[in-house]
Amino acid sequence: MTISKDDVRERIEDMGHEVAEKIKKEKKPTIKIPVRSLSNIQFNEEDELLELGDKKSTRSFMNINQSRKFMQTMLVSNFCKELLEEDLHTSLRDMYYALKRNIGGTSENTFEDQSESDPVIVDIETATDVLREQLHLNADVRGRVVGNVVIKDRGDEVNWGKLGSGGWSIPSNLEEISFKSVDADYVLAVEKNAAFERMHEDKFWEDENCILVTSQGQAARGVRRLLNRLSREHNLPVYIMTDADAYGWYIYSVIKWGSMNLAHVSNRLGTPNAKYLGLTISDIEEYGLEKYTIKAKKSDVKRAKELKDYPWFKKEEWQEELDLMLEKGYKAELEALSSRGLKFITEEYLPKKIEEKDFLP
Amino acid sequence: MTISKDDVRERIEDMGHEVAEKIKKEKKPTIKIPVRSLSNIQFNEEDELLELGDKKSTRSFMNINQSRKFMQTMLVSNFCKELLEEDLHTSLRDMYYALKRNIGGTSENTFEDQSESDPVIVDIETATDVLREQLHLNADVRGRVVGNVVIKDRGDEVNWGKLGSGGWSIPSNLEEISFKSVDADYVLAVEKNAAFERMHEDKFWEDENCILVTSQGQAARGVRRLLNRLSREHNLPVYIMTDADAYGWYIYSVIKWGSMNLAHVSNRLGTPNAKYLGLTISDIEEYGLEKYTIKAKKSDVKRAKELKDYPWFKKEEWQEELDLMLEKGYKAELEALSSRGLKFITEEYLPKKIEEKDFLP
Numbered sequence: 039m040t041i042s043k044d045d046v047r048e049r050i051e052d053m054g055h056e057v058a059e060k061i062k063k064e065k066k067p068t069i070k071i072p073v074r075s076l077s078n079i080q081f082n083e084e085d086e087l088l089e090l091g092d093k094k095s096t097r098s099f100m101n102i103n104q105s106r107k108f109m110q111t112m113l114v115s116n117f118c119k120e121l122l123e124e125d126l127h128t129s130l131r132d133m134y135y136a137l138k139r140n141i142g143g144t145s146e147n148t149f150e151d152q153s154e155s156d157p158v159i160v161d162i163e164t165a166t167d168v169l170r171e172q173l174h175l176n177a178d179v180r181g182r183v184v185g186n187v188v189i190k191d192r193g194d195e196v197n198w199g200k201l202g203s204g205g206w207s208i209p210s211n212l213e214e215i216s217f218k219s220v221d222a223d224y225v226l227a228v229e230k231n232a233a234f235e236r237m238h239e240d241k242f243w244e245d246e247n248c249i250l251v252t253s254q255g256q257a258a259r260g261v262r263r264l265l266n267r268l269s270r271e272h273n274l275p276v277y278i279m280t281d282a283d284a285y286g287w288y289i290y291s292v293i294k295w296g297s298m299n300l301a302h303v304s305n306r307l308g309t310p311n312a313k314y315l316g317l318t319i320s321d322i323e324e325y326g327l328e329k330y331t332i333k334a335k336k337s338d339v340k341r342a343k344e345l346k347d348y349p350w351f352k353k354e355e356w357q358e359e360l361d362l363m364l365e366k367g368y369k370a371e372l373e374a375l376s377s378r379g380l381k382f383i384t385e386e387y388l389p390k391k392i393e394e395k396d397f398l399p
Numbered sequence: 400m401t402i403s404k405d406d407v408r409e410r411i412e413d414m415g416h417e418v419a420e421k422i423k424k425e426k427k428p429t430i431k432i433p434v435r436s437l438s439n440i441q442f443n444e445e446d447e448l449l450e451l452g453d454k455k456s457t458r459s460f461m462n463i464n465q466s467r468k469f470m471q472t473m474l475v476s477n478f479c480k481e482l483l484e485e486d487l488h489t490s491l492r493d494m495y496y497a498l499k500r501n502i503g504g505t506s507e508n509t510f511e512d513q514s515e516s517d518p519v520i521v522d523i524e525t526a527t528d529v530l531r532e533q534l535h536l537n538a539d540v541r542g543r544v545v546g547n548v549v550i551k552d553r554g555d556e557v558n559w560g561k562l563g564s565g566g567w568s569i570p571s572n573l574e575e576i577s578f579k580s581v582d583a584d585y586v587l588a589v590e591k592n593a594a595f596e597r598m599h600e601d602k603f604w605e606d607e608n609c610i611l612v613t614s615q616g617q618a619a620r621g622v623r624r625l626l627n628r629l630s631r632e633h634n635l636p637v638y639i640m641t642d643a644d645a646y647g648w649y650i651y652s653v654i655k656w657g658s659m660n661l662a663h664v665s666n667r668l669g670t671p672n673a674k675y676l677g678l679t680i681s682d683i684e685e686y687g688l689e690k691y692t693i694k695a696k697k698s699d700v701k702r703a704k705e706l707k708d709y710p711w712f713k714k715e716e717w718q719e720e721l722d723l724m725l726e727k728g729y730k731a732e733l734e735a736l737s738s739r740g741l742k743f744i745t746e747e748y749l750p751k752k753i754e755e756k757d758f759l760p
Contacts, residue, residue: 126600126741126742127596127600128593128596128597128737128741129592129593129596129734131593131732131734132593132597132734132737132741133737134734135691135732135734135735135736135737135738136737136738136740136741138690138691138738139690139738140690176593176596178592179543179592179615182540182568189563190563191562191563191564191565192563192564193563194561194562194563195561196561196562196563196565200555200556200557201552201555201557201562201567201568202550202551202552202553202554202555202557202570202576203552203553203570203572203575203576204540204552204557204567204568204569204570205568206562206565206568207543207562207565207566207567207568208565209563209564209565211564214564215563215564231490231539231540232489232490232492232493232537235488235489235490235537236489236493239487239488254540329499329500329501330496330499371492371496373490373492373493373495373496374496375496376489376493376494376496376497377496377497377499377500379497380487380489380493380497381487
């Protein structure tokens with residue numbers, strides 16, 4: 039799964055060499071890029087991951103509809119090659135500014151807008167089968183982690199268990215981080231920062247010997263990659279905790295099965311053995327939280343019905359959960375557990391769930 | 400400025416005692432709360448901070464228009480007292496859920512919505528003159544920091560210079576953190592995470608011996624409090640770097656002078672000696688970035704005109720800057736500097752600005 043920096047550079051260079059060879063032989067310069075549209079996305083039932091099929095499209099410089107995009111692909115590839123050579127990392131927005139310029143002798147710019155350069159990165163990510171972070175293009179950072187883990191990062195040894203209240207800020211790029219020691223029985227990732235802070239303050243991760251992560255909303259690429267690595271490289275169970283609503287379940291589904299947008303990297307960002315711990319709609323009755331639910335809006339109902347139709351939500355337990363939500367017509371936030379007392383989540387709810395392995399698949 | 404935990408609890412208890420005394424004497428129970436409306440907010444030219452005036456309003460239980468709010472104020476005060484006694488911290492949302500319940504024998508709830516409980520916290524914050532973090536109610540977390548600083552936090556010693564690429568995640572509550580050693584010549588706070596990552600990767604903070612902060616957008620309370628403490632307690636100059644647009648300048652103004660919403664805590668969240676380093680509209684011509692500007696929208700122009708009218712932007716340099724923006728009709732992002740090369744910001748732009756003390760006041 040892990041490929042070296044040299045390999046990454048070689049893949050980029052190979053793309054360029056192929057084009058150069060064609061030009062030398064006076065053939066039309068073309069590149070082949072896997073198709074990312076819905077028609078080429080499939081759910082791999084065995085691996086439990088969304089993935090791309092085998093379809094590829096050819097981008098040709100001599101096709102007037104494709105020549106601008108071809109030129110942009112070459113510019114971005116070259117930019118990535120330079121980043122790798124100089125060992126610099128940057129953001130998509132900085133790359134856009136760095137590459138935007140007038141094309142000599144014309145009124146055309148290389149890029150008009152960042153919406154032109156972003157998809158090119160995904161093309162190259164797909165064509166070379168590496169993560170954009172391995173091309174040194176970092177994504178937004180969001181999320182924190184605490185636990186009995188020591189990592190090596192840029193020469194520093196960082197102990198996630200010795201960072202006070204703040205925890206370790208999860209970067210976009212986890213490719214250059216190595217784990218020196220990982221002492222944990224499982225990983226618990228929560229959507230909401232407030233729940234993370236509750237568990238951190240109550241020393242839940244110390245008592246339970248687990249690694250505690252908050253995604254602070256939809257999981258950024260860094261959080262997804264971290265869970266993937268902890269699951270695959272350290273064989274740790276991963277439990278996910280979100281609000282009991284369609285948005286929360288979507289967060290879970292992206293962490294576990296991957297997303298359609300990023301189906302080409304599901305094997306590096308997805309965590310198929312993740313389990314859903316809560317909040318569930320059935321928790322609401324069980325813990326007497328009805329008074330603390332929120333009426334489902336039309337959009338919630340629509341979204342829940344969509345989830346029901348996805349092949350990856352076809353498991354019986356999820357169909358029941360989604361049906362229950364549609365029947366009850368309500369949703370609930372993690373914070374609703376605080377109506378039973380602030381420490382209810384760490385002292386009763388979580389220990390019971392984990393002991394009884396009361397998870398959704 | 401710093402008050403002890405016992406003092407905080409005493410202030411909350413004093414509020415309760417006052418009410419209890421009135422009830423015992425068969426007087427109407429009332430509390431006095433400083434007025435937070437525009438009429439009571441003033442700009443203190445000498446301290447360079449937005450602050451509240453002396454006006455106070457009385458909230459009475461026996462006034463039918465105020466009795467619900469009075470009841471809520473008592474509930475929240477009591478909740479804070481319990482948090483302090485049990486040494487627990489929580490979020491505003493959790494508090495809302497913890498306090499929401501039916502009032503026995505009526506069809507009324509204590510709170511219908513979080514929009515009812517949030518302002519009560521601000522009332523209590525204002526009435527007791529403590530930060531809500533001192534009442535153990537934490538705000539959202541956002542922002543990261545690196546530098547030659549060692550802090551003590553929950554028994555851990557954390558060295559901000561030894562945290563790899565991630566840096567230290569700035570918590571909401573900085574009240575219980577102490578500085579063990581601070582070795583820096585100044586603090587540089589940037590709006591954009593990408594600029595922070597560039598400077599971190601280029602070891603800018605090591606070379607320049609500075610503390611590097613990113614607010615990741617509008618500065619959260621934790622970031623503002625951190626800058627305030629580094630400035631006041633360690634006498635460090637603070638330089639702010641944002642996009643050259645009205646939103647960026649607003650971020651600066653909140654960090655420096657405080658905000659109208661939180662005028663009652665400006666002395667703890669504001670940093671009056673902060674200076675604005677860039678990006679400025681005049682930088683755009685100086686560095687040939689015209690091609691990388693963005694046309695100002697109507698809302699940008701409107702906002703810039705509003706800023707021009709604020710007393711705290713009345714300084715000549717800011718009036719010129721704002722006029723120049725209105726004249727040119729464009730704005731620019733920090734990332735525009737990348738058009739001059741990715742390392743331009745750390746190797747040329749910043750060193751020149753800092754050496755020449757080319758700041759806006």
